[in-house]
Amino acid sequence: xxxxxxxxxxxxxxxxxxxxxxxxxxxxxxxxxxxxxxxxxxxxxxxxxxxxxxxxxxxxxxxxxxxxxxxxxxxxxxxxxxxxxxxxxxxxxxxxxxxxxxxxxxxxxxxxxxxxxxxxxxxxxxxxxxxxxxxxxxxxxxxxxxxxxxxxxxxxxxxxxxxxxxxxxxxxxxxxxxxxxxxxxxxxxxxxxxxxxxxxxxxxxxxxxxxxxxxxxxxxxxxxxxxxxxxxxxxxxxxxxxxxxxxxxxxxxxxxxxxxxxxxxxxxxxxxxxxxxxxxxxxxxxxxxxxxxxx
Numbered sequence: 179x180x181x182x183x184x185x186x187x188x189x190x191x192x193x194x195x196x197x198x199x200x201x202x203x204x205x206x207x208x209x210x211x212x213x214x215x216x217x218x219x220x221x222x223x224x225x226x227x228x229x230x231x232x233x234x235x236x237x238x239x240x241x242x243x244x245x246x247x248x249x250x251x252x253x254x255x256x257x258x259x260x261x262x263x264x265x266x267x268x269x270x271x272x273x274x275x276x277x278x279x280x281x282x283x284x285x286x287x288x289x290x291x292x293x294x295x296x297x298x299x300x301x302x303x304x305x306x307x308x309x310x311x312x313x314x315x316x317x318x319x320x321x322x323x324x325x326x327x328x329x330x331x332x333x334x335x336x337x338x339x340x341x342x343x344x345x346x347x348x349x350x351x352x353x354x355x356x357x358x359x360x361x362x363x364x365x366x367x368x369x370x371x372x373x374x375x376x377x378x379x380x381x382x383x384x385x386x387x388x389x390x391x392x393x394x395x396x397x398x399x400x401x402x403x404x405x406x407x408x409x410x411x412x413x414x415x416x417x418x419x420x421x422x423x424x425x426x427x428x429x430x431x432x433x434x435x436x437x438x439x440x441x442x443x444x445x446x447x448x449x450x451x452x453x454x455x456x457x458x459x460x461x462x463x464x465x466x467x468x469x470x471x472x473x
Contacts, residue, residue, distance in 0.1 A: 200384040221266040222329040224418030239418045244273040251324040258323035263312040264330020268296035286310040336389025348473045356469040360391040372463040375456040382450030403471035415466045422455045
């Protein structure tokens with residue numbers, strides 16, 4: 179009987195999709211939902227600057243996040259080629275090549291849907307999206323003038339192998355910029371509400387885990403990155419996070435009005451957005467950071 183139970187358990191475990199398969203399935207089927215969040219298809223939160231971005235116009239904050247990341251890459255008006263790790267539908271790429279005439283950007287995503295639709299939207303020979311895993315890019319070493327990752331490394335827990343692969347493909351003295359949510363504590367040290375919120379966030383958005391900010395900085399140093407700067411920008415991000423309940427309500431009402439059922443992936447996306455709002459309120463356990471580092 180014990181062996182039979184064990185066999186049944188193992189069969190169920192083997193049938194479970196891997197984290198990578200869950201991510202691909204989620205983005206292949208839920209990417210269209212992001213058009214409701216952002217007309218530019220930005221798949222991240224925003225960066226609020228008083229009197230520069232609008233509290234009521236979400237895309238001004240979302241595009242400001244693109245600006246902040248690109249600014250930290252020290253691109254200026256130079257002919258450079260950077261890589262976008264986990265580029266989604268290519269919104270950050272489109273923003274980059276539109277504002278930097280000499281810039282070329284290669285985006286990486288494991289979602290075939292995003293590759294196809296993202297390249298259709300790019301319409302520029304200075305921007306392209308490849309179907310690659312940022313932990314194993316198959317790209318040449320020392321080949322990029324910079325790298326950015328906006329809310330994408332969380333899908334791998336900001337893993338050491340992703341950071342090592344980025345270091346490998348960057349040219350010496352080039353810059354790596356990460357904008358993402360991180361934990362401040364190990365899971366075991368969180369309070370019960372924070373643990374519940376964290377589990378819900380990861381399950382809803384197919385995140386392997388959020389990176390621990392201290393561990394990630396330590397990994398960057400060990401790998402060889404230098405001039406590492408860490409900026410907690412939760413107060414800049416919070417205004418766009420506060421749009422979540424309104425966006426969720428509007429999305430559901432739109433579906434009800436059109437008598438369209440909510441896809442399972444849409445439901446997960448909505449739940450993930452709700453848990454993201456909760457994490458932003460738990461400042462002792464979570465933070466949103468921009469990290470810059472040089473090779």
